[in-house]
Amino acid sequence: MVSTIGTTMTQFALTIWAWQLTEAATAIALITFFFQLPQILIAIFAGLIVDRFNRKYLMMFSDVSIAISTLLILWLYNSNHLEIWHLYGLAIAYGCFGQIQKLAYNASISLIIPKQHYTRASSMSSLVNYSAAIIAPALVGMLYPAIGIGGIIAIDLATFLAGIITLLIIPIPQPIYMDSKNLINNTIRQEIAWGTNYILSKPSLRAMTISFCLFLFTYHLGETLLEPMILARTNGNPQILGTVVTAAGVGGVIGGLILSLWGDLKHKIRAMLLGFIGAGLGGIGFGLGQTPLIWISAQFFSSCHIPLSFSASYAVWYAKVEPEIQGRVLAAAHTFGLIFGTMASLIAGPLADRVFTPMMNSQGWLQSVFMPLVGTESGAGIALLYILTSIGMILVGAGSYAFPTLLNAENLLPDHQHQLTPLDESGSL
Numbered sequence: 001m002v003s004t005i006g007t008t009m010t011q012f013a014l015t016i017w018a019w020q021l022t023e024a025a026t027a028i029a030l031i032t033f034f035f036q037l038p039q040i041l042i043a044i045f046a047g048l049i050v051d052r053f054n055r056k057y058l059m060m061f062s063d064v065s066i067a068i069s070t071l072l073i074l075w076l077y078n079s080n081h082l083e084i085w086h087l088y089g090l091a092i093a094y095g096c097f098g099q100i101q102k103l104a105y106n107a108s109i110s111l112i113i114p115k116q117h118y119t120r121a122s123s124m125s126s127l128v129n130y131s132a133a134i135i136a137p138a139l140v141g142m143l144y145p146a147i148g149i150g151g152i153i154a155i156d157l158a159t160f161l162a163g164i165i166t167l168l169i170i171p172i173p174q175p176i177y178m179d180s181k182n183l184i185n186n187t188i189r190q191e192i193a194w195g196t197n198y199i200l201s202k203p204s205l206r207a208m209t210i211s212f213c214l215f216l217f218t219y220h221l222g223e224t225l226l227e228p229m230i231l232a233r234t235n236g237n238p239q240i241l242g243t244v245v246t247a248a249g250v251g252g253v254i255g256g257l258i259l260s261l262w263g264d265l266k267h268k269i270r271a272m273l274l275g276f277i278g279a280g281l282g283g284i285g286f287g288l289g290q291t292p293l294i295w296i297s298a299q300f301f302s303s304c305h306i307p308l309s310f311s312a313s314y315a316v317w318y319a320k321v322e323p324e325i326q327g328r329v330l331a332a333a334h335t336f337g338l339i340f341g342t343m344a345s346l347i348a349g350p351l352a353d354r355v356f357t358p359m360m361n362s363q364g365w366l367q368s369v370f371m372p373l374v375g376t377e378s379g380a381g382i383a384l385l386y387i388l389t390s391i392g393m394i395l396v397g398a399g400s401y402a403f404p405t406l407l408n409a410e411n412l413l414p415d416h417q418h419q420l421t422p423l424d425e426s427g428s429l
């Protein structure tokens with residue numbers, strides 16, 4: 001959590017810096033795009049890497065690599081050479097090494113946690129990320145005027161030590177590598193494609209992947225526009241943006257905390273779809289709102305449902321896929337999601353800047369139709385697009401109830417038979 005807070009502080013501060021420099025939604029959207037694009041490429045190989053190599057060391061390697069990339073940005077800033085395209089390079093580094101770290105972490109959960117606690121374990125991951133979303137903006141709001149980007153990045157670099165030390169002292173089991181169906185002579189290309197073929201061979205997993213990809217497309221469209229919309233509607237006020245982001249963090253923490261205390265969900269797929277719908281309803285309220293109080297309330301409500309969707313989904317994957325192959329299978333699922341999410345982030349900025357903003361600034365009939373909903377002030381076009389993406393989330397969640405293969409996935413897919421192996425005092429199997 002400490003390490004994540006530091007990283008989130010840097011991301012938040014650099015977003016404000018980028019907006020002050022460009023005042024364009026596309027510039028911020030491109031940061032998200034360059035964060036996601038390399039994840040598609042690295043995820044294809046990361047699953048094989050995570051299944052073959054020590055997951056603990058992979059997480060440590062990723063932390064160190066991200067720290068070095070952040071240190072480079074600090075050097076560029078202090079030497080007055082930092083430009084917007086440098087942030088795209090940092091986003092690429094974050095995306096590549098963060099994806100390896102995330103996969104190694106996720107694939108380790110089922111080796112540490114009994115099946116009945118998979119949902120709790122996933123929701124605790126949400127607690128970490130959303131806690132950072134609460135604390136980091138508040139800290140940046142207080143510290144940014146005094147110490148600037150350089151000071152924020154310096155704090156971030158110090159917090160990396162917390163992540164490294166934690167990994168050093170915590171035992172993480174390492175499964176024996178199991179090649180795909182014992183095909184010893186598989187080529188690397190076959191190994192990489194194996195996770196995708198595994199998902200395609202399971203109709204329920206395939207349906208889960210399609211449903212979640214459609215949700216991620218609409219979700220990332222809106223998520224990419226959130227910060228530009230608030231900044232546009234508040235004349236670039238970082239305090240209001242920080243408060244709204246903090247509200248989202250509080251909602252995510254409460255949603256994750258409820259799941260952690262609740263324990264196992266009886267109907268995980270239904271819970272996942274309910275999360276889609278709840279997030280979309282909150283998003284509609286957010287897009288319609290034109291005051292900080294409404295934005296804060298809507299973001300809180302929407303974010304409460306995000307841990308429900310992700311935790312319920314992960315719990316199904318952890319229970320149905322053998323730990324020895326989870327790296328490759330989860331990597332394939334992540335790759336599909338990243339493709340849809342990256343497409344959304346790529347088109348979000350141009351749609352906002354070149355289609356919806358000009359439309360709401362013109363005097364045509366479309367402006368008169370939507371003006372009562374979003375007004376005509378700065379950011380109105382972005383708000384309208386945000387509302388449409390939120391409606392899309394609701395349609396994905398509600399429409400998925402019509403597919404029995406997805407709705408009954410927990411009964412149609414057998415649980416894996418892997419048993420947890422106790423650790424000795426050194427943390428070895």
